[in-house]
Amino acid sequence: MNIRHMVPKQIHVLVIEDNPGDARLIELMLAEHSDDGYQPVFALRLAEGLEAIARQPFDIILLDLSLPDSHGLGTVEAVLESAPMTPIIVLTGLADESTALAAMKAGAQDYLAKGQGDGETLRRSIRYSIERMSTEEERRESGERLRRALMQTIQAVGLTIEKRxxxxxxxxxxxxxxAAAIGRELGFEPERLEGLELGSVIHDIGKIAIPSSFLNKPGRLTATEFALIKTHSVIGYDIIKDVEFTWPIAKMVRQHHERLDGSGYPDGLKGDDILFEAKIICVADVIESMASNRPYRAALGIDVALAEISSNRGRLYDPDVADACLKLFAEGRFGFTTSAV
Ligand SMILES: [Fe+2]
Structure with missing residues (x-):
């Protein structure tokens, strides 16, 4: 998208300014550049400004921070909440520069000192603010697209292992x-939840290096075969340890078979040495495995799986994770949406 095209032909300007002299001055300065197609609407109070925002979209908002019904940064926050995608230029008194800078940090695009500058300064600030806002929006969208592509790629990697x-x-x-349902129950923020989901979706990635005849073997595994299968968590860790995720995905993969009392593998970690996300994946893994068919046995069923978690709560499984999981099932708030074989 060409940013230059982002400045609209008609520019709807909302001026929230209680001083009639200052408002009049802005009106005159905008009129100087009538070619730019400014369509100003004036509001004397914050409440009036917010009403105008509710009535129609604006391309730019010129905002005085000292209004009869609002003062300081709260004014910017209130406007941002009502019009998060509309650029704001803060109008300040000369002594107010620090407040203006704080307003920029809060989300305003620019600030102008009242009584200084001319129509050209105002015009430039409006153009700059509109363009800067659309650049930010483009950047946000492309970040979002990248994030989605990352999720989908990781899911594709997860599917690759399962095809074998x-x-x-x-x-x-x-x-x-x-795992995501448990994380949510435990109050994880969306960002942390995303990492937990990514880690879960590839937690067995190391199985790619295990002969499929072992993975699909209908009978009991020999000790050697089992020892080999157990290497999958370290292999998985080695595969992804150099990927610069913002979450500790490699650790989630490595530690998903660790147990609270140190009886797990590969490192025999105990208690708090195990990453919390890995403790969640561990419980979700046990439940899902017991509730599904395996080459060497039929599904044991969800009740048996929940009994396992409950009887080893605090010994093998983190008590908070176990409680959150048991609560989800007890209250009928969780069911798998993808079906098991
Ligand atoms: Fe595993």
Whole structure:
């Protein structure tokens, strides 16, 4: 998108300014540049300004911070809340520069000292603010697209492993569903939740290096075969440890078979040495595995799985994670949406 095209032909300007002299001056300065197509609307109070915003969209808002019904940074915040995508230019008194800078930090695009500058300064500030806002918006959108592509790529990687191992098809996806539900129950912020989901969706990625004849073996595994399968968490860690995720995904993968009392693998970590996300994936993994069919056994069922979590709560499984998980099922607030084989 060419940014130069982002400045609209008609520029709807909302001027929230209680001083009639200052408002009049702005009106005159805008009229000087009538070619730019300014369509100003004036409001004397914050409440009046917010009403105008509710009635029609604006391209730019000129905002005095000292209004009869609002003062200081709260004024910017109130306007931002009502019109988050509209650029704001703060109008300040000469002594108010620090407030103006704080307003910029809060989300305003620019500031102008009242009584200084001319029509040209105002015009430039309006153009600059509108263009800067659309650049920010473009950057935000492309960041969002990248984030989605990352999620989809990781999901595709997760699916690749499962294609070799039909018995666990959908396993990681279902573990991710349950892990996310537990994380949400424990009050995870959306960002942390996203990392937990990513880690869950590829927690068994190391199985790519395990012969599929072992993974699909119908009978009991020999000790050697089991030892080999257990290497999948370290292999998974090695595969992704150099990817610069913003979350500790490699650790989630490495530690998802660790147990609270140190009886897990590969490192025999205990208690707080285990990443909290890994403790969640661990519980979700146990539940999903027990509730699904395996080459060597039929599904044990969700009740048996929940009994396992509840009887080993605090010994193998983190008590908070176990409680959150048991509560979700007890209250009927969780069900797998992707089906098991
Ligand atoms: Fe695993």
């Amino acid at each position: 191992d039909p018995y666990t098809a959908g396993h990681q996806q279902r573990v991710a569903e349950l």
